[in-house]
Amino acid sequence: QLIVLLLPSRFSPLPISAITGTGTGELLDMVCSELRNFEGLDGVEEDENYIPAIAIVGRPNVGKSSILNALVGEDRTIVSPVSGTTRDAIDTEFTTEDGQKYKLIDTAGIRRRAAVASAGSTTETLSVKRAFRAIRRSDVVALVVEAMACITEQDYKIAERIEKEGKACVIVVNKWDTIPNKNHQSTTYYEQDVREKLRILDWAPIVYCSATHGSSVDKIISAAALVEKERSRRLGTSILNQVVREAIAFKPPPRTRGGKRGRVYYTTQAAIRPPTFVFFVNDAKLFPETYRRYMEKKLRSDAGFPGTPIRLLWRSRKRPDKKGKSADNSLQSSVIPSRMALAT
Template identity: 40%
Template sequence: MAERPRPVVAIVGRPNVGKSTLFNRLARRRLAIVHDQPGVTRDRKEAEAIVGGRDVTLVDTAGLEEAPPETIAGRMTAGSERAVDQADLVLFVIDGRAGLTPADEHFAAWLRRKGRPLVVVVNKAEGRAAAGGVAEAYALGLGEPVAISAEHGEGLGELHARVAELLGPPPEDDAEEAEAQAGRERPLRLAVVGRPNAGKSTLVNRLLGEERMLTGPEPGITRDSVATPWRDPEGRLVRLVDTAGLRKRARVTGELERLSTAETIRSLKEAEVVVLVLDALAPLEGQDIAIATLAEREGRALVIALNKWDLVPIAERDAARRLLADRLEASLAQLRGMPVVPLSALTGAGVEKLVPAVWKAYDAWNTRVPTGELNRWFEAAIARHPPPLVDGRRLKLRYITQAKARPPTFVIFGTRSELLPDAYARYLVNAIRDDFGLQGVPIRLSLRGTKNPYAEG
């Protein structure tokens, strides 16, 4: 049975009326950054939620502002308009404390022309101080408003009831759909990370085939991690996450940027594959190495997208590739052989090679080597390069097993194997990587000694 599309519920309103707080409240988890500063949300953010008894796709949007289309505010409003056009129901949020503003009236008229089913939500309506704002909301002519406090969870029961009324009862086969949910494919979790202005959002838009993420020449446009369900060209399900740029810790200033940085790191930790976007005109700076090292430490598969490749003169490209390869070998030996995909997110050149590289890295990350094959390899590797002497005695490495995948983790057993020098352990890890095709994947190696039962002690 084909998967039934969920109704889309979009939350809209001018900046700082509490849209993201309401989004988090309805999603029942903190997914969007909430801050007193207006305009924190710049891209649409989606979550699956149950609202009014219905499984819905909940969409948080940027604040609606009257601004020229070429400005950040204008581009944010255009993104919110696309969300409204795709919505089955709109929650129009106004600030009950501030009361009705000319901007509210302007956008109410705009929403009326859109003709979407709509609920006026008067937020921050706790206490008597907001009563005037609730009364003024009737003047919008968009039906009876619902007074809530998203921060304190007040009035949500009425909001759920209104959503249920407008969306209608769930289809009769929803129970069957829920039963089938467990059998549905699980998406690959893919995070796109990098320094500010490396082209992450442009790349995500190119993959999605639409201007989903806000982009522009201004660095630091993306402030929150934005996850989007996506089917790649082969029809495989991917949870694609665009993230805020990561700067050096010393340069991170203010609470908002600290929140953005924390969200990016959380998204990286939750990913299975990480695409690190580098600027081909300034590849592999110190911060790029720090991000890649973090991905390796967290055990994520890594693919490098060398963006803005179209700006590198053709005559200089071979030299640029060699320079990057040398820097990767010197700085990220623990991820030796990781795939590097030169591309232009702006023009689309080379982007078609990125997704196959991601799936190849994902398959390597999930690799399990049969124990028999692994130990035949192990014997050959030891015969080719025997372990060194330690304290005048040769270590006896007996056998190897793979403890788990995601990332591949191996355990070597032997007499005094815990004394194995780091250089020899690196030899074994590199040989595993090369012989089993685990390029770009962290490899964990654990050493277990065997106790002599006749030893004193």
């Protein structure tokens, strides 16, 4: 069934098919382009005043405060070899040489929950909660690990929280100067170890630095700027659907024992920070977790988004009800309003 939508006079009629999804991506782009013309000035002012927040988190005594002091060029926070010196989340505004402003948030070291509970310190409990709140209100998280120390289970727990909150991330390997006899091969082995043990953040860039010597600390800001930009990026609907079609052509969804196979009608990006993509399909249950991970990897390899988590939502087409409504009408009533809501 072919539906021709009559848009304003400067547009030619746009043919679409609600059953197959043909042309619906172009339709959404046109609708969104018209909606932007009616937005007020408040949104523009908000974007102009937007200052990205970078939370510096990690286990105790990995050099979080030293990194902040090295970035701002002065001692804003107390540095001590005694772990637990920083008790509160401290906000510091920082301006780069090109005039870009950032809000740096130094946080208390995050120990294992069992260790915090056994210590019985109310102060430390509150400090850890403030550190997690700092992750929640940040745009980019710099996860700091110590070069000479092994990646621990607690590092992975913090990484899980970063991914769950949908924050962009930069893995910072501090005290890199303490590694003896460094060469390209040892750096490669170290990175492989970090990737394996922090696999939930396999999309995050890694920066090696030494805060006490000020070596390569500026690379943290450069990496943070890149991942924050990717977290706020919107992919065109036509390009997105092309990537999805190529991914499906290379590896179609698996068939069930009954011979059923998942079918993707079209895909659209519903949100940013983090980038969120909605797949409109015949039945979401026909897409197993392995195939969803494959689709996420293809999106990353073909469309980018380094340094930020992405969300994939799968929406099933509604079945015809007992009154005999067609599947096409059911699809229009369930999909079109939700897309309008996403656009607004």
